[in-house]
Amino acid sequence: MDYQAALKEADKVTALLGQQPPRVNFEQYAGYVTVDEEHGRALFYYFVESPNDAASKPLVLRLNGGPGCSSLGWGAMMELGPFRVSPDGKTLSRNRDAWNNVANVIFLESPVGVGFSYSNTSSDYDERGDRSIAVDSYIFLLNWLERFPEYKGRDFNIAGESYAGHYVPQLASVIVAVRQRTGKNPTSLKGIFVGNPLLDDYHKDKGSFEFLWNHGVLSDEMWANITEHCSFGPSDGILCKEAKLPFNFRNFVGNIYLYNIYAPICIHAPNGTAYSSSYLAGFDPCISNYITVYFNSPEVQKAIHARIKTHWSNCTRFLPKDTPKTMVPTISWLVNTRLRVWVYSGDMDYVCPITAMRYSVKDLNLTITKPWRPWYTPANEVGGYIQQYEGGFTFASVRGAGHTVPSFQPKRSLVLFYSFLKGVLPPAISLWHP
Secondary structure, X not given: OOHHHHHHHHXXXXXXXXXXXXXXXXXXXXXXXXXXXXXXXXXXXXXXXXXXOHHHOOEEEEEOOXXXXXXXXXXXXXXXXXXXXXXXXXXXXXXXXXXXXXXXXXXXXXXXXXXXXXXXXXXXXXXXXXXXXXXXXXXXXXXXXXXXXHHOOOOEEEEEEOOHHHHHHHHHHHHHHHHHXXXXXXXXXXXXXXXXXXXXXXXXXXXXXXXXXXXXXXXHHHHHHHHHHOOOOOOOOHHHHHHHOOOOHHHHHOOOOOOOOOOOOEEEOOOOOEEEOOXXXXXXXXXXXXXXXXXXXXXXXXXXXXXXXXXXXOEOOOOOOOOOOEOHHHHHHHHHOOOEEEEEEEOOOOOOOHHHHHHHHHHXXXXXXXXXXXXXXXXXXEEEEEEEEHHHOEEEEEOOOXXXXXXXXXXXXXXXXXXXXXXXXXXOOOOOOO
């Protein structure tokens, strides 16, 4: 057995601790991939193959945002992975609408300092920026493909959400630039698929206020005062600041869940327990607590080949050194290279709202080729709305979803993701007729 094959075998996970059922019909792997030998910098990954003919399915890298939130915690265990952590923090239940039904998915904890990813050089934590994160992710991919050579040449896509609106396009840009300069395409990148992305700081600011006003949360008077004095650009000054100054989220909006303004919130009782304020099918606002308990278990850490006694957290907040104000030029460049680019938005999210994304899409200045229309699920429900532009750029909404779309609408999320992989828009008509 060669060195890379030995590493792959060592990363194999027979079963996650507490998983139900104990045996599943797909392979799982977890471990570290070194991206800088000299600094001792390594990124942690969790990889799940598809249960149905994995050899014919594409490869997908999933990144979460934050910046500094874990794709293992948020992405895998809260959203689109094959398991969800139960309230006991010890057992896992199956997610029947997991994305590995249609693809082989890598969940990457990036950058160093997030989740189990680490560096032996302390200065690396101070140097984290959009550019270095993209390069590390690219090196991770190259090294991971050496460990899993059967995926070389396989169709590859990158997916993400939130601040991954920076991570995903920037990583794609590195891959495309290398392909253009060398003529080689080691990752076989086909497209990117990003949900509720942060694409433009100024549009996010305007879109967030507009979202609250549109949903009856912000008063007409405050919205009028803000729009009168704010252009939501670099030229805004003291008058805009004063117009927004009275706004205090908790006072004006109240104690609601920022990632879905209609979802229940997690109540923390004085005795240390946590519970949901109300019931929403399939969603538990306290699940982050369970995930944190689960991944801080030494037995779990051992089972997934993580460093034992790591203090794992779902998010480790930091400010990237070189974050651009807008990703629109990068997205535009990727569209022009004929890369498949889809962006989508849950329509109940305040954090990176659909109102903000609409402004960014407009800035692309692309010609509409397939006008805005509803799209349907196999259950004959309107899954959301969708529009396509020249170059294949696609903008979609997911009806009834918040920031973490697969958490709130797992079936609709899977339909849209499958459509993206196939490069075709989801169905335009319902099969049900009254």
